[in-house]
Every structure is written in structure tokens, then in C-alpha cells.
Amino acid sequence: MFSTAEPTEPTEPTESKRDRTRALIVATALRSFRERGYDATTIRRIASEAGVSVGTTNYHFSSKNELVQEFYLQVQRAHRAAALPRLESVRDLKERLAIVFHTGLDQLTPTHGHAPEFLTAAVSPRSSINPLSSESNASLVIVEDLFRTAVDGADHKLPRDIAEALPGALVLAHLLLAMYWVYDDTDDQAKTRRLLDKGLALFAVTLPLTRLPVLRRPLRELIDLIAEARSTSPTSAVG
């Protein structure tokens, strides 16, 4: 995803030293994003705290937003690590989706105070840190794979085409839920958890209806169009 080697670099540091420096920059940046938020985290500040030069930081990451992508990846890897073990013993589709959605919110929780800043920086379809941008695809694919695992491993009775299309729309539902969560000023964002549980309860009740032909076709078409929100133009580089 990122070019970590510059072909014009005159003296290449050894692989291991370069990797260690890169890991240090990433760890410093992620801590700063968590603790200070997006706006107050700058390349200069990261370099200073990591004890490296701005030039070294720029050698590894050409912009702050490339470090945000590392942040996204870390969040979604933690999401996957939290969800997969809990999925092992559960077969009910609603319960499996609840696990993926709730563990997703768990990852976001520590950053709630800084969430409006991130939303502002990421919401434009022209932003390179928009979750739907091609730059963010690796993180979003982790979430989509989780939803696919949840659907595929469930003993549901969904029509096959609906089951196949569903994860693509659930990713968007996850992003909308995250947006509702940014706006949620209740303690521990309890309102968002309630919305999620109520939404899943309604989903479980309506699930058997998806086999009705009169519902199945418009539902399938709607799911496809929701998932199509992802197929936006390539974003311009916003640093």
C-alpha cells in the first residue's frame, strides 16, 4: 500500500533498522491520534516524539494521512482479533452480526472524544482517509471479510444471492453506525448500542420475509445500491 523504499535514496539503511524506525514512527503516531486526535497530530510532532528527523518521517510516510491508514489498519485488526474467537461458538445470524458490530464499536470507544475531528477530516469523498476511498480499502476489506465470515458461518435461511450481497451493505451499515456513534453524547454511547440491538431485533424478525419473491427482488436491488456507495472515483491526494 505504501512505498517504503525510495529508489533514489543514496544510502539504503539495513532492512531491519529501517523497519524498526518505521514501526517506531507508526507507534508514536497511533498513540498521538488516540490521545490528541487528528488535528493536533502533526508530522513534526510525531518526528520529535519518536526521536527521529522530519526527513526520516517523510521518507517513510509522505503525509499524516498515510499514518491515519496505519491507524485504521490497527483498529480493524484489533476488531478482527476481538470478533473471531467470539464467533466460534455462535451459529445464529443475528447474534453473529451483533458480535461483529459490537466489537467494532468497542475498538472506537477510546477515541470518542476526538471522533468529530476525524469525521470532519474523513467525510469528504475527496479525502484520502475517507473509509470508502481506495487508500482505505485494506482496512475496509477486513471489516467486510468479518461480516462475510459472520454470514457464511451462520445457520440462516437467507436466499443465496441476498447472503452473498449482504456483507457489502453491512460494511456501510457499520460506517453509518459509527457516524451515529460520533453524534451520541450519552454515557458510553449507550444510545448507539441500543440502536444496534433494536436494529438487529428488527432484522431477525424480518429475516424470514426475505424469501418472499415480492420482497426479495427490491431488497436485493437496494442492497446492491447501498454497497455501490463504495464505488466512488479515485480520491485526490489530500495530505
Next chain:
Amino acid sequence: MFSTAEPTEPTEPTESKRDRTRALIVATALRSFRERGYDATTIRRIASEAGVSVGTTNYHFSSKNELVQEFYLQVQRAHRAAALPRLESVRDLKERLAIVFHTGLDQLTPTHGHAPEFLTAAVSPRSSINPLSSESNASLVIVEDLFRTAVDGADHKLPRDIAEALPGALVLAHLLLAMYWVYDDTDDQAKTRRLLDKGLALFAVTLPLTRLPVLRRPLRELIDLIAEARSTSPTSAVG
């Protein structure tokens, strides 16, 4: 909504002259928002184009965002003027909602090129031009009243409590549709229109099911929680 009279102003201009100046500033600002977008529109530029001093502009509007509120009001008044006549001869609920949603998108269409900027400026729950902020309430109430008119004047068979709660959730659906529209890079945002039509088709098919007690209660609770996205804390003044 705005204090147009400053009590400390030493020489009060006559009411009519003050009103004319204010109207001129508003008209100039709205044209600029439409043509140049949010970022490139500044108080200084508005004053220069309106042929008044920056001080005069500040006397009427303490920030650019107060002028954005005038922009929102103009858009929603045009929305209402476009929707109401078309509602007169239609009784079907789906068709009536289609009119309100489509005429809403019609108002936005000329500003699509600048929409990402507005989204960025407005999306934070801390932004005074967030559509859900208390500052934006007068505009949002116009949209909610339109949806209420659409529901109340339809020959639907919705349970009464669902019918009463629905407009509050439809306002949020309208905002989400507008967000999808910002991301839509198809010609004339045709994909958004398709999503709307497919969504309404599914709504029409599922409408009779809302009378089933097993569906009615979770649906009602979900509608209430969606509408609750509006009840955020008071926003800080962001100019």
C-alpha cells in the same frame, strides 16, 4: 433566529434601509455559496461584492455560518414550494414520499460540485451548520413538516403511532440520502435517484407488514432511536 439589531449601535439606520442592506448581503452570500462553494466564500468577499463595508456585514451577521443558515432556509423554502403543489393530487403514501424526497434532491442539484466542502464544514456534531444543530433547526423543521404533510395526507394504513413517529425518522433518511448524493459521481446523480426509488418500492411492499405486532414494536423503537440522532448537545459557535 438572528439578532439583527445591536442595542449598542449608536445611530440606528431606518428599518427599511437596514432591511434592504441585510437582504442584499444575504442575496450576495447565497449566490457566492452556490457558485464558489463554502470555502471560497468569505465575509470580506461578500462585503466587497455587495458594495458594503465588512463592518456593516458583521453588524448583520457575526459569521459566515449565520449566512449558511440563510442558505439552508432558502433551499428548504424552495423545497416546500416545489413539493406542496405536487402533493395536492396524490394520495398514495409511497408516491407522496417520493415527491418530498425527489424535490429535496432537486434543490441540491445545482450545488453538487461544492457539496463535499459543505459536508466537511457541516458534518461535525460540533459545527453550528450541522443540519441537526439547534442553529439549523428552523430549516430542518420545514423538511419535517413536509414529511408530516406527506404522511398525514395519504390514504395509508399505518398504525397511528408509527405514522406519528415516521416524519422524524424520514428527516434523517433525507439527510442520509443527501450524503449518498454527495458521494454519487454518476451523471445527474442518477444512482441516488435509483436508490431512492428502490428504497421506496421496498417501503411500499413492507408497509402492510407494519401492522403485525411482532414487527410493529421493534420498528417503532427503531424509528424513535433514529429520530433521536437529532437530540444532540447544543453546538458551540463555530464561525
